[in-house]
Amino acid sequence: MSGALSNKAQCPVCFSSFSRHIIASHAAKCGVKPTAGAWSALMRSTAPKRARSNALPDAPAVSETQSASRLNPPALPEKPEKPQSQAVPLAEAMRPQLLSEYVGQTQVLEDGQHLWRTLIERNQMPSVILWGxxxxxxxxxxxxxxxxxxxxPKHRFVKLSACTSNVAEIKEVVKVAKNDWQMTKRKTVLFIxxxxxxxxxxxxxxxxHVENGTITLIGATTENPSFSLNSALLSRCKVIPLEALSTEAVVQILERAKDQCASEFEVGQDCLTYLAQMSNGDARTALNSxxxxxxxxxxSKIINLDHIKESLRRSHVLYDRKGDEHFHCASALQKSIRGSxxxxxxxxxxxxxxxxxxxxxIARRLVRISCEDVGLADPSALGMAVSAMQGCQLIGKPECNVILAQCAVYLARAxxxxxxxxxxxxxIQQISNSEGEVLPGVPLHLRNGSNKLAKDLGYGLGYSHDxxxxxxxxxMPEGLEDLNFFS
Structure with missing residues (x-):
C-alpha cells in the first residue's frame, strides 16, 4: 500500500493525482513550466519514500510491456461524428472566432475609434459587465x-453559467487561477x-479576487446591473451597455449563415430581410427560426417567405414584467399621453x-396621469381613470383591454x-428646505377649539364660519402669508 501511494504525485495546477511516470508529461499539458528548483521539488514529491518496517510486502514487479500497456491502453473505436446541423445549433455554430467577424455594436467596437476594441485586440481586457x-x-x-x-499562452479562459454553477465551483476556479499565476504567470479570464x-x-x-487581479471577470446580463448586481462588484467592473441589433446587422448574420451552412439551399433575400425585421434585434431568434x-x-432545398413566416410564428412579445422593458413601456405610455x-x-x-x-x-398609471398631466384642465379625467381601474378589477383579463384602451385615448385627447x-x-421644496428648523405652527384661529381647555388657550379664536x-x-403659517405657490 505504501509503495503504491509513494508512486503518486499531485499536479500543482489541477490538483489531480498521477503516477510518477507520467506526472511530468501531464504537468506540461497543464502549462507548467517551473524553474529548475521548482521542477526538482516536483520530482522529489514523486520519488518513492523509504518503506516503514511494518509496511506490507511490495507488489509483484511489473514488466515494461505491462507498464506501457497500462499507461497507454488501446484506443477505443471512435464513434462517427454527427453532421454539423444536428450536433450544434446554428446560433452556436455561427459564433464569431475573430473580432473582424463580429457584427453589430459599432458604438462600442467601431474600428479605430473606441477603447474596447483596442483592449480586446491586445488581450488586455479589464473586468467588465456586458449588459444588453x-x-x-x-x-x-x-x-x-x-x-x-x-x-x-499567458492567458487562460474559463466559462461558467450562473444557472448551473455554485460558490464551490467559483472557489475551485480561483484556486486554480492562483496556482496558475504563481507557477506560470498565466492570467485567468472568467466569463459568467x-x-x-x-x-x-x-x-x-x-x-x-477581482480586486487583487487573481481573475479578470467578464459577466453577461440582460438585467440592469444597478438593480441586479452588488454595488461593490459594480465598482470593480466597467459596465458596457450593448444595444439590440439593427435589421441590417441581423441580415448580415443571416447571409453569413446561409453562405457557410446552407449554401445548397435556395433562399430569397426577401426571406432574410423579413426574418431580420421580425426578430426584434435578436440574432439568436433569427438564427433559430x-x-x-x-x-x-x-x-426540397427551397425556402420561401411562407416557410419563414411559419418558423417565426410566435406567441409572445418581447417584454419583461420585472425588467427594464416594464419601466420603458410605462414611461413611453405616459409621455405619449402627455404629448397628446x-x-x-x-x-x-x-x-x-x-x-x-x-x-x-396600467390602470394605476393612468390614474396618476389623469392628475399629473391632465389635472384641472379636465377634472373629469380623474373620474374616468378611477372608473377604468375599477372596471379592470370587476371583469379582469382579457375583456378589460378595451377599458384601458378607451381611457388611454381619452387622456391623450384631453x-x-x-x-x-x-x-x-x-x-414640497419649501417644506424640505425647512429641515433642521422648526416648522411654523398652525395659527391659533385655525386650530380646533372643540373643548374648554382649547378655547382657554385661544384655539379657534377669531375664526368665523360666515x-x-x-x-x-x-x-398660511406666520411668516409665509405672502407666499403664493401658484404664481
Whole structure:
C-alpha cells in the first residue's frame, strides 16, 4: 500500500493525482513550466519514500510491456461524428472566432475609434459587465475574447453559467487561477453568463479576487446591473451597455449563415430581410427560426417567405414584467399621453397588455396621469381613470383591454395642465428646505377649539364660519402669508 501511494504525485495546477511516470508529461499539458528548483521539488514529491518496517510486502514487479500497456491502453473505436446541423445549433455554430467577424455594436467596437476594441485586440481586457437584451452579442463577444486567450499562452479562459454553477465551483476556479499565476504567470479570464442569477452571497465570492487581479471577470446580463448586481462588484467592473441589433446587422448574420451552412439551399433575400425585421434585434431568434426553416425543407432545398413566416410564428412579445422593458413601456405610455398622441398611447397600452402586463398596473398609471398631466384642465379625467381601474378589477383579463384602451385615448385627447403639479412641487421644496428648523405652527384661529381647555388657550379664536368673512382671513403659517405657490 505504501509503495503504491509513494508512486503518486499531485499536479500543482489541477490538483489531480498521477503516477510518477507520467506526472511530468501531464504537468506540461497543464502549462507548467517551473524553474529548475521548482521542477526538482516536483520530482522529489514523486520519488518513492523509504518503506516503514511494518509496511506490507511490495507488489509483484511489473514488466515494461505491462507498464506501457497500462499507461497507454488501446484506443477505443471512435464513434462517427454527427453532421454539423444536428450536433450544434446554428446560433452556436455561427459564433464569431475573430473580432473582424463580429457584427453589430459599432458604438462600442467601431474600428479605430473606441477603447474596447483596442483592449480586446491586445488581450488586455479589464473586468467588465456586458449588459444588453437577449441575442445582442454578449456571449459572442466573450467567445471572441476566449479565442484570443487560447492563442496567448499567458492567458487562460474559463466559462461558467450562473444557472448551473455554485460558490464551490467559483472557489475551485480561483484556486486554480492562483496556482496558475504563481507557477506560470498565466492570467485567468472568467466569463459568467447570466451573472444576475447569482445571489448577493455568490457575487461576494468574486470581490477579493477581482480586486487583487487573481481573475479578470467578464459577466453577461440582460438585467440592469444597478438593480441586479452588488454595488461593490459594480465598482470593480466597467459596465458596457450593448444595444439590440439593427435589421441590417441581423441580415448580415443571416447571409453569413446561409453562405457557410446552407449554401445548397435556395433562399430569397426577401426571406432574410423579413426574418431580420421580425426578430426584434435578436440574432439568436433569427438564427433559430432560420434553422427551423432549413430543417423542415431539407428535401426540397427551397425556402420561401411562407416557410419563414411559419418558423417565426410566435406567441409572445418581447417584454419583461420585472425588467427594464416594464419601466420603458410605462414611461413611453405616459409621455405619449402627455404629448397628446392618442395613436402612440393606444400602441403602448396594447403592447404592454400583449406582453402579459398586469392590467391594474396600467390602470394605476393612468390614474396618476389623469392628475399629473391632465389635472384641472379636465377634472373629469380623474373620474374616468378611477372608473377604468375599477372596471379592470370587476371583469379582469382579457375583456378589460378595451377599458384601458378607451381611457388611454381619452387622456391623450384631453387638455393638459401642470398647474397643480408645479404648485405641489414648490410646496414640497419649501417644506424640505425647512429641515433642521422648526416648522411654523398652525395659527391659533385655525386650530380646533372643540373643548374648554382649547378655547382657554385661544384655539379657534377669531375664526368665523360666515362665508362672507372666511375669504378675508389668512390661512398660511406666520411668516409665509405672502407666499403664493401658484404664481
Amino acid at each position: 437584451p437577449p441575442g445582442c452579442g454578449k456571449t459572442s463577444l466573450a467567445h471572441v475574447i476566449a479565442q484570443k486567450c487560447k492563442q496567448d 453568463d447570466e451573472v444576475h442569477r447569482f445571489n448577493k452571497l455568490q457575487q461576494d465570492a468574486f470581490l477579493p 432560420f434553422q427551423m426553416a432549413l430543417d423542415s425543407n431539407a428535401e 398622441d392618442a395613436n402612440a398611447a393606444l400602441y403602448w397600452t396594447m403592447r404592454m397588455l400583449q406582453g402579459g402586463e398586469d392590467p391594474l398596473f 387638455k393638459k395642465s401642470h398647474e397643480v403639479l408645479k404648485a405641489m412641487g414648490q410646496v 362665508l362672507n368673512k372666511v375669504g378675508h382671513m389668512s390661512y
